[in-house]
Amino acid sequence: MKKIIQYLIFIPLFLASQEREDSIMINKIYDYFLSESNCYENLRYLCKKIGHRLSGSVNAQKAVEWAYKTMKQTGADTVYLQKVKVPIWKRGYTECKLMLKDKSIPINVLALGNSVSSGEKIVAEIIEVKDEIELAKLGEEKVKNKIVFFNVKFNPKNVSTSKSYGECVKYRYIGASYAAKYGAKACLVRSMTLCNNHSPHTGNMSYDDKISKVKIPALAVSYRDADTIALLLKIHPDVKMELYTENFTLDSVESFNVIGEVKGSKYPDRFITIGGHLDSWDVGEGAHDDGAGIVQSIEAIYVFKNIYRPKNTIRVVAFMNEENGLMGGKVYALEAKRKNEKHITAIETDAGGFTPRYIGVDTTRGLYQLCEKWNSLFEPYYIQIKKGGGGADISPLKKLLGIPLCGYEPDNQRYFDIHHTKEDVFENVHKRELELGGAAISAFVMMVDRYFE
């Protein structure tokens, strides 16, 4: 009986002290981020001294060198480059206007990544459609030689703007092939945003030769100009558009993932990956997308070197080419598979540097079931643990190694205001929101390192 009582008392005390310890460690990590961390100044450098950095560009190479040096300076045990072949696409000159009688109205557009050039200037009528079904109904007769305009609006009723993005982005991605199928000369898509301004949002597109073998230019039109075109089409259905766009697709070149490691004290050959992407679109400065994720991830090196010593090896990865190819993510997973590495989990931060909301955790190998118990520990920091998580760059890891994935999810109300635009600049990142995100990621990874076997 005495033994049982001792046992009964021992366990709760032990648990309570463990929880206290966790709570103290989490607090230390947050204190560091909110008062000493370099992530804001690192982001300033990346945005202001390097700027945007599309795969294969001179800036992307500068960013690789900067990430290598910064990981070293932050205290990584080892830093190395992992070769990645990346496609090169270059934006040239683009001009777009509506022609109405003797008036011309300039229209703000951005060519989509991977778009072909127009060749000659295109002068054509515009066909506005809501989806590919409406387009199919119109058929070749109505579409041939025209410019197809996918005027698909984000549903403002979705609380999550990511949901709206998910509902609309296929028209950006594959709209041009749908349009080409019926003989269109070019494809315009309404910018992926709820933000009522003149700034177009670029992003990647693709030509699907199962739909059409013809490649036509694809461009995003700003929110306001999308409304202008729609309004003018109502009054003057025969309004014409004059469109010129020049873009260049060059041979793939060598680039790199940048990887920094803090060696595990107990399982140096087991890995937890923390990552974001180093490349960005070629407008703005890639501040939220994904400079924020890069500097948050790099700061984890400091945490695991100086605040909490991890059992597993922590790998911070600055992935290359998330925006237009995902080659970095693919190579990283393939190499892990080839080397038969043991990976525990991976977390991605690529949803902006906004105020934290939650960490999504998938249920594979019971990770979510373990983590959801930590909700009370994270409550003071306004972080929840929710079911389901991942990210583009780490998704090949799950496919190849079957490991559970996690995703850091900040508030997304403002994200698609600036996503892939010239407004995605350093000034639009809030210092403390960025820091709180970094703290959440490091604190969460510390808990996983501690308790996930």
Added chain:
Amino acid sequence: MKKIIQYLIFIPLFLASQEREDSIMINKIYDYFLSESNCYENLRYLCKKIGHRLSGSVNAQKAVEWAYKTMKQTGADTVYLQKVKVPIWKRGYTECKLMLKDKSIPINVLALGNSVSSGEKIVAEIIEVKDEIELAKLGEEKVKNKIVFFNVKFNPKNVSTSKSYGECVKYRYIGASYAAKYGAKACLVRSMTLCNNHSPHTGNMSYDDKISKVKIPALAVSYRDADTIALLLKIHPDVKMELYTENFTLDSVESFNVIGEVKGSKYPDRFITIGGHLDSWDVGEGAHDDGAGIVQSIEAIYVFKNIYRPKNTIRVVAFMNEENGLMGGKVYALEAKRKNEKHITAIETDAGGFTPRYIGVDTTRGLYQLCEKWNSLFEPYYIQIKKGGGGADISPLKKLLGIPLCGYEPDNQRYFDIHHTKEDVFENVHKRELELGGAAISAFVMMVDRYFE
């Protein structure tokens, strides 16, 4: 046995259908806010056509008339004005500079609300202190005839910026009396912010004649200039400040709370109050503080008139004089008490129009215990129900009527960047964040109306 089984089945089905109904209603309210509500355009009008509106000013009267008209237009069954005597304080000309040898360095300051004038220009040395204890140690010998500078920084390690504000604001509020006690000529306080810029933050101050009967001018100095002063004092302890400030305290005048009601279907004589404050500081446009709260509250009139018919009477109150007297809140509670009105609860929205975090609910009469069960209903909207709530304007209701209070709490990382500054303007409010806050408040009040007896 059969009966028991029926009973057992009946209850869960009943509950499930009730929850489904709640969930559908909440969704309808959110849909309205995110796609049709007028709160953003109402805020634009209040900020851009009226502007800042300190109690007793011409603009405050315009705001009263606007609120009256807008509540009517939004569909209130009755709208009326409640007389409130308000103090008048007017900002005059202020100038502040550091004098170093033959150089003068301009310093960005704002007189604090209620501050007296300097009379003649004050030229004096500066004594920097961290708190009133340090000031007391220095004593009259070191402080007399000098300008006391409370250089008290927000603690960046607090995750909640409101906590930091709570820790520091007493130096803004009562610092001048502490300084006057030891013979200081004026009192400067570091602005209540973590935002590193040149914009000073005003706010209310008071003279406590238990500490000192002498009234000296009190001013807030911007974050950067606070650093500049501190740095210069280290190098040149004898640097002098030249300070002139002119402010006017006039006789109280009559102003109004604006009250709009939607009559309860079952208990027309029982009230739930939703409110924010109509007055603002006399810099910026009072957009977040508290135009946001006003337009969110007014929109509840539409909801309770058109989407959900309340059992209790819903009272939307645009309180007057929260910033420098709280007379509106006091009068409202006194009148409720005098008329022996039955109030159920009250919710205040005066923490900015930022992205929603939670609704704080106090435990009086078991309200929190009831509401916390709704957490799963609000989860899709990123709203939590947390223990402890209230607000300045509704606090007299609790004191006089003993009712439980609730407070709407948006994310506060950006709040003290703009609080009481010229940057608190319409452009700094995000449309969807404002709308999501309004939806959260109306949806929560619907639930309280439905289930709190």
